[in-house]
Amino acid sequence: MNFPPPSLTRTTDVDWGAIAQLLNPIETILAPDQVAKLSKDYYYFSPILAEQLADKVGDLVVRPKTEADVLKVAQVCVSAKLPLTVRGAGTGNYGQAIPLAGGIILDLSAMDAVKWVKPGRACVEPGAKLAAIDRITRPQGWEIRMAPSTYRTATIGGFVGGGSGGVGSVMYGQLADRGNIQAVRVVTMEDSPRVMELRGDAVQQVNHAYGTNGIITELEIPLGPAYPWMEAITVFDDFMSAARFGQALGDADGIIKKLISIHAWPIPSYFGALKESLPEGKSAALLIVSEADLTALNELVADCGGKVTYQKDSQASGKGAAIGEFTWNHTTLHARNADERWTYLQTVFPYDPELKLVQHMYEHFGDEVVMHLEYIRVQGNILPAALQLVRYSTAERLNEIIRYHEEKGAFIANPHTFLLEDGGRKTVDEAQLKFKQKVDPYGLLNPGKMRGWLERDGKD
Ligand SMILES: Cc1cc2nc3c(=O)[nH]c(=O)nc-3n(C[C@H](O)[C@H](O)[C@H](O)COP(=O)(O)OP(=O)(O)OC[C@H]3O[C@@H](n4cnc5c(N)ncnc54)[C@H](O)[C@@H]3O)c2cc1C
Structure with a gap:
């Protein structure tokens, strides 16, 4: 084009x-x-x-x-x-x-009301910030199922309009998974604009459509139980040990978790506020797990050859650095703050508990593409998505790196295009196009x- x-x-x-x-x-x-x-x-x-x-x-x-x-x-x-x-x-x-x-x-941003909260669901206006929704629902024992690492600033309307998943996706999958958005009200741009209500699968017509086919004015969203979340960092001598630990924690059904974020060195060196817990040269896992599962977590870490260097209990959460703000695309933010030449990729690796393709890419690209994994749940399997840091040289080289990943079977949601279809979707979504018409x-x-x-x- x-x-x-x-x-x-x-x-x-x-x-x-x-x-x-x-x-x-x-x-x-x-x-x-x-x-x-x-x-x-x-x-x-x-x-x-x-x-x-x-x-x-x-x-x-x-x-x-x-x-x-x-x-x-x-x-x-x-x-x-x-x-x-x-x-x-x-x-x-x-x-x-x-x-x-x-x-x-x-x-x-001024349409930010939380209209009602019921067990397991809430009705919100699009400008409500994700963290603000949780502040209202948590005292009732519920919280939003997933949030981008921009949790404190992003709105729910923008998350549905332009986001995909984040902290919580290891438990609940992504926004596009059936059930993760229950209903929306949408204002049209017809000769006489009106309000339409979309419920169930019909919400996919406007989910992740960049606001190209309707203005969302209200949403019904599902909530999950608000566990007593604790934050932890574990470190490993090498990246693949950290990655395998991530997979093992993802697969550990008895440990409730909402974040498994794995970083190859030197990425941890960009996390200034956490530096006491991130020894030179070590790869790190940044975690959010239910405090009730701490013993099980510690045993798993020991089995995988890791060392816990940081723990913040649920009472202290909300104070000091929030670990989620070093993960997902905040990782890129911190890296770019240190060196603007970093850019990134968005990848989903195929399900493979042995992580062979992850290892191949890690070894193949060396310092040019540095591994950052975020474990997510995809159709019942836990697998690594990645927001790898890429040392940018030219657009041609970036495209070559993308092509190499795709040829080997990794899915790339290209973050270097503003076109909806050329990012994660790859083909025209006929339902969204028809809805726009x-x-x-x-x-x-x-x-x-x-x-x-x-x-x-x-x-x-
Ligand atoms: C540091 C950093 C980390 C990030 N991490 C994540 C992450 O973990 N996961 C993730 O998914 N994203 C992530 N993002 C991207 C972004 O923060 C999220 O997708 C966020 O939810 C967007 O919300 P917003 O309110 O800022 O939306 P905006 O940026 O304002 O809008 C996003 C899109 O939605 C459309 N839109 C907004 N409101 C409506 C509405 N009411 N009706 C219809 N369309 C609408 C807009 O037109 C636009 O196309 C990250 C971004 C940064 C900078």
């Missing part, structure tokens, strides 16, 4: 002051520096996206407080054919929340992100 696609010209000749007036009393922001700031996410983890998206900004930020406000904004956009890009907290990594054609940034017939929602739509229009 050419970039930018020829049809994606920036919206011009719009009197944005007049649009803001029209939307009154809904909060709007016209100040260019603030609009520019609210047009960006964490796209720059990718040197390729950094180049492609640096100059992309919206024209007007709109901050609704209610679903009725969202309907009003949708009506104004449809009437004037203005592009609209939804924004949660703007922590996405693939430029999902960056408007390619300017227009309105719909910032949903129905609810966004003018293609106003986050234009340029859905390849299927661009190709359908012959706009490629």
